[in-house]
Amino acid sequence: MKISELAERTGLSAHTIRYYERIGLMPPAPRNGATHRQYDERALNWIEFLGRLKTTGMPIRQMLRYAELRAAGPSSNAERKALLSEHRDAVRQHVEELIACLEVLGAKIASYDD
Amino acid sequence: MKISELAERTGLSAHTIRYYERIGLMPPAPRNGATHRQYDERALNWIEFLGRLKTTGMPIRQMLRYAELRAAGPSSNAERKALLSEHRDAVRQHVEELIACLEVLGAKIASYDD
DNA sequence: CTACAACTTCGAGCGCACTCTAAGTCAATA
DNA sequence: TATTGACTTAGAGTGCGCTCGAAGTTGTAG
Numbered sequence: 001m002k003i004s005e006l007a008e009r010t011g012l013s014a015h016t017i018r019y020y021e022r023i024g025l026m027p028p029a030p031r032n033g034a035t036h037r038q039y040d041e042r043a044l045n046w047i048e049f050l051g052r053l054k055t056t057g058m059p060i061r062q063m064l065r066y067a068e069l070r071a072a073g074p075s076s077n078a079e080r081k082a083l084l085s086e087h088r089d090a091v092r093q094h095v096e097e098l099i100a101c102l103e104v105l106g107a108k109i110a111s112y113d114d
Numbered sequence: 115m116k117i118s119e120l121a122e123r124t125g126l127s128a129h130t131i132r133y134y135e136r137i138g139l140m141p142p143a144p145r146n147g148a149t150h151r152q153y154d155e156r157a158l159n160w161i162e163f164l165g166r167l168k169t170t171g172m173p174i175r176q177m178l179r180y181a182e183l184r185a186a187g188p189s190s191n192a193e194r195k196a197l198l199s200e201h202r203d204a205v206r207q208h209v210e211e212l213i214a215c216l217e218v219l220g221a222k223i224a225s226y227d228d
Numbered sequence: 229c230t231a232c233a234a235c236t237t238c239g240a241g242c243g244c245a246c247t248c249t250a251a252g253t254c255a256a257t258a
Numbered sequence: 259t260a261t262t263g264a265c266t267t268a269g270a271g272t273g274c275g276c277t278c279g280a281a282g283t284t285g286t287a288g
Contacts, residue, residue: 036265052215081226088219098209101166105202112195129277150235
């Protein structure tokens with residue numbers, strides 16, 4: 001598929017997809033006749049996974065590290081797993097924090113009923 | 115207390131506290147002899163509450179709106195409550211999203227054990 | 229009274245993550 | 259073949275939330 005279709009299917013803009021490639025988040029896309037980028041389902045899956053990382057607050061720096069490991073092949077599996085595990089711990093902690101804030105928020109909201 | 119103590123107790127920098135005042139997030143602090151800012155516990159509580167809003171992802175714009183309503187007095191209670199309720203809904207939704215991402219993350223992590 | 233750390237204002241600078249513009253090239257359709 | 263719309267690059271611009279620096283003033287300890 002072309003970049004416009006990938007953009008539509010991921011919800012990103014074509015600009016952003018090129019930006020991701022530029023900074024190394026996406027592998028250089030193969031070209032249709034040395035010019036236009038051609039994408040497959042793998043690219044779609046990758047962007048969707050990046051989206052999860054982003055939603056969960058991972059900074060681009062760290063995604064970049066993960067992308068590098070991915071590009072390095074299966075020998076980096078252990079490190080990739082470690083990276084994701086650490087991130088998961090951070091996300092879990094953040095969720096706990098949010099839930100605690102929801103308590104406070106709920107109390108505040110209830111206090112307006114006095 | 116002076117700004118340095120408030121900074122220490124809130125974890126913000128004095129720079130940031132002045133910035134908050136500048137943009138209207140904090141009410142103008144009373145001065146000790148027309149110069150140095152003097153804070154009380156209420157200021158501390160307010161900053162801590164702002165911290166909850168920030169942790170839960172509220173943009174400064176919206177905090178500003180809330181701060182304005184607060185400054186307007188009790189007549190704004192209904193609107194304040196509505197604002198916080200909406201925010202709470204958004205936070206709850208975000209937590210759901212994070213939990214869904216944790217599932218995906220967990221699956222990915224497990225997949226490295228093959 | 230002097231020294232000096234902590235305060236003051238104003239405005240510039242920064243890091244992040246895009247987002248957009250300009251100017252040009254290419255591919256598919258009529 | 260001509261048009262037209264989507265693609266290309268490089269680089270500048272944006273919005274957010276601080277963060278810092280410079281230059282000057284003030285309050286307190288010795």
